[in-house]
Amino acid sequence: MGVFTADSGHEQVVFCQDKPSGLKAIIAIYSTALGPSLGGTRFYPYESEADAVHDALELSRGMAYKNALAGLDLGGGKAVIWGDPNTIKSEALLRAYGRFVESLAGRYITACDVGTYVADMDIVAKETRYVTGRSVEHGGAGDSSILTAYGVFQGMRAAAEHAWGTPTLRGRRVGVAGVGKVGRYLLQHLTEDGAQIVATDPSPAATEWMRSTFPQVDVVADTNALLASDIDVYAPCAMGGALNDETVGALGAKIVCGAANNQLAHPGVEKVLADRGVLYAPDYVVNAGGVIQVADEIDGFNFDRAKSRASKIFDTTKEILALSDSDGVPPAVAADRLAERRMAECGRLRGILLPAH
Helix, strand or coil: CCCCCHHHCCCEEEEEEECCCCEEEEEEEEECCCCCEECCEEEECCCCHHHHHHHHHHHHHHHHHHHHHCCCCCEEEEEEEECCHHHHCCHHHHHHHHHHHHHCCCCEEECECCCCCHHHHHHHCCCCCCECCCCHHHCCCCCCHHHHHHHHHHHHHHHHHHHHCCCCCCCCEEEEECCCCCHHHHHHHHHHHCCEEEEECCCHHHHHHHHHHCCCCEECCCHHHHHHCCCCEEEECCCCCCECHHHHHHCCCCEECCCCCCCECCCCHHHHHHHCCCEECCHHHHCCHHHHHHHHHHHCCCHHHHHHHHHCHHHHHHHHHHHHHHHCCCHHHHHHHHHHHHHHHHHHHHHCCCCCC
16 A cells, blocks of 8 residues: 555554454554553544554654653554444454454553543453553543643643743633543633633534533634634644644644644644744643553552643643754754654663563
8 A cells, every 4th residue: 555664664563353343453563662652542434544554653653752752661652443433333343452452462552542432441451451541440540631631731831931931821812623532621721721712623512512611712613713713822632634734824823732643734834833933832742641641550540640740741841842942943843852862862771681580
């Protein structure tokens, strides 16, 4: 299909199929330099296998950088299940997937993502030890969206301080695109901080939920209407590729900081943002709260400890924005450099042989 080559930099890409259950999955491991690769499972009806592979490759690379910048001793991996979760998801399919995860013997640890939930991870765990994002009843962290939203909010506060001199969104107009798992928690943080909010979501149920739960939120029809609004901060919280030539051209916000993965639609968008004076808080820096939360399960979950680690996203974002200024490069480039440095410096230590335990 021509979408996966050695040039992608991935260590391993595994295609998994179980015809009776309808499972078709791709597990992509970008790097294990810092430890076992950790990343969620996305269950989505891609238009083609090539699209599914592309998403797995992009998301797994993003996880390697995200985990490195979050200070975790974990590499980057991601899985996608190709299909509509509303029609083909079943216990048999999830358990078949779990067996493929187990077959990798710990090189990949899975978790929730778009289309998969805590209850799904409990089923996957019937077949593999290498799963996080489990329910509280089974010793897990529960909904990782809680700390994902908290981390995005901390990143947004850091960006606000960099842009305006104070770490608050009070009095600022924030545009939130997508109020799914993460966006709804982000609305709560922004409301408590005194921000004015404009929001949109294609789901009528989500729109109705916003109107009833946060009547003060200005709900608009779509992302185009959101971008046309007079906003100070744009928070993409839906699918990836939100920042393309068209949206960046229409963007009037001073800051972009949101929960969506892989927000830059193509290389070069980060420079266009910088040239237009838009401060971009790299997505894989600010949305790391969720992976911090699920990673904490590996040692036995403690919410307060995980939240304390997620609060450091504020400091990491500040460091990256300062490095961006000092090096004269866009924040995304500064973040890449910081992540690559940690992967190289700490990953190198594995060359020091330790005695067998």
